[in-house]
Amino acid sequence: MRDRFFGVPSVVGFAAAVAIFGLAALSDAGQGPAQFPSYRAPRTADGHPDLNGVWQAFTTANWDIQDHEAQAGPHTELMGAYSAEPAGQGIVVGNEIPYQPWALAKKKENFAKRLTADLSRDDTWHETGDPEFKCYMPGVPRATYMPFPFQIVQGPGDILIAYEYASTTRTIRMNFNGEAPVDAWMGWSRGRWEGDTLVVDVTGLRAETWFDRTGNFHSDALHVVERYTPLSPYHLQYEATIEDPKVFTKPWKMSLTLYRRMEKNVQLLEFKCVPFTEDLLFGPFSKVSK
């Protein structure tokens, strides 16, 4: 902030004025890291920034990663305002997702069938329904901005990210050379440090995960590069570059802030959601449910 505004007296004057009134943060809203003074994170014994902690995104991106107005949710006749989705500013840099034409149509179809689960045939098992609706692992990067905390465990060796949602986990293999040996819902993550940033290269992702509840999706060619950069003791900047030549015309980016959960007793609790979906998924094949 200081560098950009120095030498422009009228702006400095304005900045000083808003600071006096406690409004400084507003002047730079939405511009990411620039709103923070430069920060050097505490180091672990091996000299890298210490990312340990319980973190959470505070966005509505799990509903829609793009800009969206508030809207009614499903079954308002039963759910009323309980199922409504709040408005939110998207996390897609530039807001546009460069879909190939067929893929944009597929996204719309995904949305229309997001609450349709049909497990009656193996070969179409995963064709409809938001994976979250069925309590499937959310994939990367969706796990990051679901409305649940996650914990980064950074000690000697690999880094673990444990997510509260569905008790999902993911190992960031540090200095692992080689390709993903097998496809997985959470992919295969290889980590390295670039200065203060943990860069995670994720491949081997299953085709079936979505980016949000509106049906934004990808193929099995998805390649995600994540960047975790400490901004303060309490904030991480998170960026994900999304590359998938089967679905998009060019790579695109997400950007959001992660917040440290500060409660003294904070811990991940269980959200094992299988029991919440069994009636939906397996009820049709059961003689009795519950």
Place this chain on the structure above:
Amino acid sequence: MKRFTHFTLAAALVVVVALPVLVTAQAAKPAPRPAAAAAKNWTQPRTPWGDPDLHGTWNNATSTPLQRPGGVAGKEVLTTDDDVSEFAAGLAYDLTRDRRDGGAQVDVNRAYNEHWMDPKRLEITADRRTSLIIDPPDGRIPPLVPLTREREQRKAARDAATRRFNDGLPASYFDGGMPMRCIIRTDRPPYLPIIYNNTFQIFQSPGYVVINVEMIHSARIIPVDGRPHIGKSMNQWLGDSRGRWEGNTLVVETTNFRPDDGVVYGDADPETFKLTERFTRVNEKTINYTFTVEDPRTWTRPWTAMIPWNKTDDLLFEYACHEDNYDMVHLLSGARAREKEAAAKREPK
């Protein structure tokens, strides 16, 4: 790509392993505890912040049974190579493996399991014990306490569900139990070896030890910072774990288990069940893992088992169970088809 949904037979095996069997009391002389002392010329490594370093990937597979078989009663440790070979060969034979002497259906089932068998599952523990149980000294689960009427009824309902499942007639997804429903599998402590996926990766950070269990992808996050347990009104499938260091040993106590059937080890009563686990690294390649369970409503005395965890270079892979649980639909659909068939036979047109 290959999906990890091969659990029809394995699920049954998990149930067998997880449930204690009723045993007759045996006369046995008191046995000395197996040596668990740290190796000479080896120093316990420490994390940069000073905790004993347990991090890495470990495998707890062994053929040594939880309870000492009758044939080796009174022999807590085998002394000769011949005895070890004979014992290990017998145990390996008794596992559900390919051996072509049970008739077509049994042979096919065994061959199927052979494919998934963890080879480390065919070796007895390096210390040549004849049971994983080290206390009581006879190596057997202590006699059970008679169940209350209510628990007896719950057990009968559970047994009926298991029978329906085994007969190919599950009424609903509940009849398959926890493993088949992909809610908990070997990620629920205490940890006992089974046919496959006996791999654990331990992570540590200041104030935490985290055990990532391959089956089902849950990380068991154990605070070691002295904080209290979560509130008494909150229960979890894997309970709520708290650890502390006693010398070089990580001692973990787990409470707040959910009361659902099949959640607490040994069908103990979650109200009175107590689980204490100890992790002691004894050399570069071994953690001695012991667990003690007690529940005055289930066992006549507490009992303890010790299972070595051996360091491995193997990688953990994602165990996606629920996501591709095709078997659940197949089993339920099969049951409905059988019922329809049976009904048609009863009421000929």
